[in-house]
Amino acid sequence: MLTDTPTLGRIIEIMSKTSRRVVFGVLLIVTLVVSAGGALGYLGRLTLVFDRHPGKPLAILEEVPGPPDGPKCPIDARYLDEAPDGLRPDVLQAWKLLRAKASEQGVQLCLNDGKRSRQQQQKEFDEAVEKFGTEELASKYVLNPPDRSMHVIGLAVDIQPIESAKWVEKNGSTLGWCRRYENEQWHFEYNAGYSTGGCPALVPSATGS
Ligand SMILES: [Zn+2]
Structure with missing residues (x-):
């Protein structure tokens, strides 16, 4: 009977594997969201520069x-x-x-x-x-x-x-x-x-x- 019941150690092992997976999953999602946001922000800034000085992305130098x-x-x-x-x-x-x-x-x-x-x-x-x-x-x-x-x-x-x-x-x-x-x-x-x-x-x- 005892052999069919997971020991405390086994339960902790399963739990920690699960939580490690969850932690990795969350980290991956956070990384993807941050990179996508960064890329969008970057593109957004470029667009702004083009908007202010059409065709002259480096016009800032002249200011x-x-x-x-x-x-x-x-x-x-x-x-x-x-x-x-x-x-x-x-x-x-x-x-x-x-x-x-x-x-x-x-x-x-x-x-x-x-x-x-x-x-x-x-x-x-x-x-x-x-x-x-x-x-x-x-x-x-x-x-x-x-x-x-x-x-x-x-x-x-x-x-x-x-x-x-x-x-x-x-x-x-x-x-x-x-x-x-x-x-x-x-x-x-x-x-x-x-x-x-x-x-x-x-x-x-x-x-x-
Ligand atoms: Zn001169």
Whole structure:
């Protein structure tokens, strides 16, 4: 009779097997629900970005402001030496390398202007309109619409003083930095391809005027 009755130990064993199965089952369901929710949330966020800026999932970069001001350039007080905040991450890395290489050769580079947000570029344009009187004249000096500026995209730097810019023009291309415009000796743009292919020919100006 006793042999047909499960012992206490056997009952505990069966119960613990059952509860282990239940625990695993619950864990599996929780994991699936959390992953599905995560995936939906992720997709939902992507959709929101597309909704705000149709066709431009990375438009956020253009809203990132650069420093509006900065300390004076230690070797020429007419210029600033801004923090390189807001530059695209690969450009920031390349800027640090360029500055270190210059420093090794006794040349100090000042970042007179780097990253600008779309709003900062628009403000520069508005100020130029006030200064020159018309939008047509202003657009000869400041890019408009603001999205066209490589500063807004985060891959351009204005380097001063001119002696330092000249050093970059001579030595920067191996690190991907090239001067782009005949009328802007201080303006350099980063492109990893420049380090192997060399700099493209200068164009007259950023504004095409
Ligand atoms: Zn520039």
